[in-house]
Amino acid sequence: MNRILEKKQLAENVFKYVVSAPLIAEERKPGQFVIVQVDTNYGERIPLTIADANPQKGTITLIFQVVGKTTHNLAAIKQGESVENILGPLGMPTHIENKGTVVCVGGGIGVAPLHPIAQGFKQAGNKVIIIIGARTKELLIFEDEMKAVADELIICTDDGSYGRKGFVTEPLKELCQQVPKPDLAVAIGPPVMMKFCSETTRPFEILTYVSLNTIMVDGTGMCGGCRVTVGGETKFVCVDGPEFDGHKVDFDNMILRLGAYKEHEKEAHECRLEQLAEKKEEK
Amino acid sequence: MSYIDPATLQQEAIKLYSELKQKESELKNKERTAIPQQEMPAQDPNKRIKNMSEVTYGYTAEQAYVEAMRCIQCKNAPCVNGCPVGINIPEFVKSIQKGDYQESVDIIKQNSLLPAICGRVCPQEVQCQETCTVGKVLKDKNLSVAIGRLERFVADWEQEHGKQSVPKIKPETGKKVAIVGSGPAGITVAADVRREGHTVVMFEAFHKPGGVIVYGIPEFRMPKRIVDIEMKTLEKMGVEIRTNFLVGRTRKLEDLIEKDGFDAVFVGTGAGLPRFMNIEGENLVGVFSANEYLTRANLMKAYDRQKADTPIFQAKKIAVLGGGNVAMDAARMARRIGAEKVYIVYRRTEVEMPARIEEVAHAKEEGIEFHLLKNAKRILGDDKGCVIGMECISYELGEPDDSGRRRPVIIEGSETVLDVDTVIVAIGNDSNPLIRQTTKDLVTNKWGNIIVDENCKTSIDRIYAGGDIVLGAATVILAMGQGRTAAKSINSLLASR
Numbered sequence: 001m002n003r004i005l006e007k008k009q010l011a012e013n014v015f016k017y018v019v020s021a022p023l024i025a026e027e028r029k030p031g032q033f034v035i036v037q038v039d040t041n042y043g044e045r046i047p048l049t050i051a052d053a054n055p056q057k058g059t060i061t062l063i064f065q066v067v068g069k070t071t072h073n074l075a076a077i078k079q080g081e082s083v084e085n086i087l088g089p090l091g092m093p094t095h096i097e098n099k100g101t102v103v104c105v106g107g108g109i110g111v112a113p114l115h116p117i118a119q120g121f122k123q124a125g126n127k128v129i130i131i132i133g134a135r136t137k138e139l140l141i142f143e144d145e146m147k148a149v150a151d152e153l154i155i156c157t158d159d160g161s162y163g164r165k166g167f168v169t170e171p172l173k174e175l176c177q178q179v180p181k182p183d184l185a186v187a188i189g190p191p192v193m194m195k196f197c198s199e200t201t202r203p204f205e206i207l208t209y210v211s212l213n214t215i216m217v218d219g220t221g222m223c224g225g226c227r228v229t230v231g232g233e234t235k236f237v238c239v240d241g242p243e244f245d246g247h248k249v250d251f252d253n254m255i256l257r258l259g260a261y262k263e264h265e266k267e268a269h270e271c272r273l274e275q276l277a278e279k280k281e282e283k
Numbered sequence: 284m285s286y287i288d289p290a291t292l293q294q295e296a297i298k299l300y301s302e303l304k305q306k307e308s309e310l311k312n313k314e315r316t317a318i319p320q321q322e323m324p325a326q327d328p329n330k331r332i333k334n335m336s337e338v339t340y341g342y343t344a345e346q347a348y349v350e351a352m353r354c355i356q357c358k359n360a361p362c363v364n365g366c367p368v369g370i371n372i373p374e375f376v377k378s379i380q381k382g383d384y385q386e387s388v389d390i391i392k393q394n395s396l397l398p399a400i401c402g403r404v405c406p407q408e409v410q411c412q413e414t415c416t417v418g419k420v421l422k423d424k425n426l427s428v429a430i431g432r433l434e435r436f437v438a439d440w441e442q443e444h445g446k447q448s449v450p451k452i453k454p455e456t457g458k459k460v461a462i463v464g465s466g467p468a469g470i471t472v473a474a475d476v477r478r479e480g481h482t483v484v485m486f487e488a489f490h491k492p493g494g495v496i497v498y499g500i501p502e503f504r505m506p507k508r509i510v511d512i513e514m515k516t517l518e519k520m521g522v523e524i525r526t527n528f529l530v531g532r533t534r535k536l537e538d539l540i541e542k543d544g545f546d547a548v549f550v551g552t553g554a555g556l557p558r559f560m561n562i563e564g565e566n567l568v569g570v571f572s573a574n575e576y577l578t579r580a581n582l583m584k585a586y587d588r589q590k591a592d593t594p595i596f597q598a599k600k601i602a603v604l605g606g607g608n609v610a611m612d613a614a615r616m617a618r619r620i621g622a623e624k625v626y627i628v629y630r631r632t633e634v635e636m637p638a639r640i641e642e643v644a645h646a647k648e649e650g651i652e653f654h655l656l657k658n659a660k661r662i663l664g665d666d667k668g669c670v671i672g673m674e675c676i677s678y679e680l681g682e683p684d685d686s687g688r689r690r691p692v693i694i695e696g697s698e699t700v701l702d703v704d705t706v707i708v709a710i711g712n713d714s715n716p717l718i719r720q721t722t723k724d725l726v727t728n729k730w731g732n733i734i735v736d737e738n739c740k741t742s743i744d745r746i747y748a749g750g751d752i753v754l755g756a757a758t759v760i761l762a763m764g765q766g767r768t769a770a771k772s773i774n775s776l777l778a779s780r
Contacts, residue, residue, distance in 0.1 A: 023528075023533050023534065024533065027532065027533060027534070037490055039592070040490050040491070041584070041590075042584060042587070042590045042591045042592055042593075043592050043593075044583065044591075044592040044593040044594075045490075045583070045593070069592050070592055073592075084490070085490040085526070085527050086527060087488060087490075087527045087528075087529060087533075088529075088532065088533065089532055089533070090529070090532055217575055217578050217579060217583065217593075218488070218489065218498075218578065220488050220529055220532075220555070220715065220717065221555065221556050221715050221716070221717060222498075222555040222556065222557070222574050222578070222715065223557070223572060223574050223575035223578055224557045224559070224571075224572040224574065224575055225571070225572075225575045227559075227566060228566070229566055234559060234561075234565065234566060239716070239717065250566075252668075253566055253668060256567075256568055256667065256668035256669075257566065257568055257668070259568070260568045260569075260596065261594040261596070263597070
């Protein structure tokens with residue numbers, strides 16, 4: 001169970017795992033996620049969006065970026081080894097229907113979970129325009145996969161090293177200004193990027209889905225750690241989401257809540273660096 | 284009740300023990316009720332707030348004997364009626380009087396599979412000990428025979444002496460039963476159904492089985508080794524436990540029957556959806572559900588900062604909202620994690636508190652401060668979205684409400700601010716909606732609890748349910764009682780097929 005059949009580094013600190021998980025592969029729909037735990041006794045449980053799945057082969061694809069201790073440990077697992085615990089598929093699937101023209105906007109590793117959603121909208125008969133962005137060329141992932149789905153693909157990098165120079169919100173705004181305007185937007189990426197994509201489409205009254213990735217423990221509705229304010233109401237990302245109407249999400253509160261354990265993480269990180277330094281000295 | 288050290292308690296017990304042993308047989312009822320109730324030996328409060336070890340040590344053999352001698356073996360045995368699963372209490376107490384602990388625990392196990400757990404977490408003062416004749420004679424139910432402590436004593440004795448036998452399994456029937464959830468209800472059904480020779484697979488969403496006893500109840504009140512023993516016994520019986528499996532998502536409930544060939548399913552998923560206050564400031568950084576706080580601390584072992592990857596909020600001053608066992612657990616956990624000030628904020632008085640009396644007493648010994656007849660009005664935050672205080676409003680008690688408890692009435696203009704940096708909400712749980720949402724013909728009530736008949740059967744054929752998912756947030760013993768009923772129904776269903 002949970003054996004890593006394929007491990008590939010896509011960019012600096014970004015990894016792709018194809019994992020054997022037949023039941024999850026069978027049930028999973030675009031937009032859903034899994035909870036991953038590397039060590040049963042002391043590991044942390046973290047949510048990761050399912051980037052792809054193959055029910056025939058019984059595999060799911062996970063794309064993640066090394067940002068903290070758990071993702072660091074996850075990246076240390078070798079091909080052929082297993083991830084101790086994977087629970088899923090979790091959350092509500094994306095509501096996919098034929099809306100007309102759909103703009104899909106992906107930032108950073110958010111491009112990975114956007115891929116099956118874009119695919120779904122394409123298969124449902126929509127015209128799909130895709131905007132993908134990254135800080136710099138080396139961090140851009142899934143260009144070929146997205147090219148295969150998109151009616152039109154726009155690439156942005158913050159530093160201009162590839163594609164257009166600038167943020168994904170600029171081409172998004174241009175698309176909104178066209179007549180007829182897009183019927184739906186989907187934005188997945190860092191919280192700030194989703195916030196600004198939502199702000200970009202708001203004046204044009206284009207419904208915008210965002211996929212939130214908050215702090216979770218169980219992922220099944222039991223802890224409430226993932227709660228966000230949506231349209232003035234408290235919602236649980238794990239069971240009510242992860243997708244919400246971006247125009248109703250209180251991103252500022254969500255971003256603050258994401259930083260709840262910053263002090264702790266900093267401490268853990270420094271602690272690990274110290275340990276590494278000690279090891280080096282021993283050598 | 285103030286703290287007395289175990290050595291002093293034991294000295295007193297030894298003295299009484301030798302006195303009682305001499306006139307054992309001719310002891311009159313009056314003499315029995317005059318024996319002082321044996322206090323539960325516990326860790327020194329100042330030491331225990333710095334560790335996670337179990338607070339109470341359990342009776343010594345001498346204490347157990349003395350306490351058992353308080354039972355007058357009354358004919359009508361009202362204690363048995365007070366027990367949700369009808370344990371033959373006078374008989375198991377009599378066996379302790381005789382010193383035959385194995386016989387004693389065997390008597391309990393005829394009705395309860397989990398005495399080491401129930402002896403620790405049952406609210407005895409509103410069950411067997413509420414109706415106890417000794418308590419009636421002494422006009423104080425807190426002075427009843429300490430049935431729960433005696434139950435724990437013999438259950439622990441059995442575990443320590445390794446005499447726990449694996450129940451006999453009848454020949455394999457080839458029929459398959461799925462148990463959804465591995466908490467007290469599920470454990471009971473798994474054992475009872477497996478004994479009949481049916482194949483049993485237990486599904487658990489978390490990475491470890493045990494349900495609320497593992498993620499919710501802290502180590503200092505319910506050592507995990509006890510739960511481990513129960514889970515190992517199930518495995519020795521041949522029950523397959525599948526963790527990381529969320530019924531409703533990994534597999535739909537009905538697919539367990541239609542695709543996976545299970546002949547019957549038991550749903551014991553518990554009450555796992557935390558209630559919030561719906562007040563201003565509840566989504567600030569530093570506000571947690573008790574579920575989250577306790578799961579981080581218990582299941583994820585966040586208290587062990589050297590080893591655990593899961594962080595827990597390092598708070599200095601914590602307010603815990605609620606007056607139940609979960610509120611006490613969260614408050615006492617916060618104390619152990621290092622909070623300097625921990626407040627329980629409860630809108631009624633101590634009499635109405637649903638928590639076990641022992642937990643309230645322990646909390647007080649550990650320096651938890653009680654703000655009674657108060658409730659949170661809003662939570663105050665700074666410009667970084669972090670909690671910097673909680674505005675409370677005071678109440679007075681008015682007329683009794685539907686629950687028979689006096690209704691708290693707001694005192695207008697009584698707002699005060701409590702200086703805290705963290706708020707834990709422990710005002711109860713609703714049922715998790717997942718199975719309801721993903722199983723179209725399952726009938727539930729307006730609170731989302733699954734509706735079952737007297738045999739614990741749901742609206743869907745071959746699907747049974749019990750425990751908190753049916754009762755709303757209740758107790759381990761009630762969950763176990765329902766598990767027994769459901770197991771009986773499943774066994775007779777499978778026998779007839």
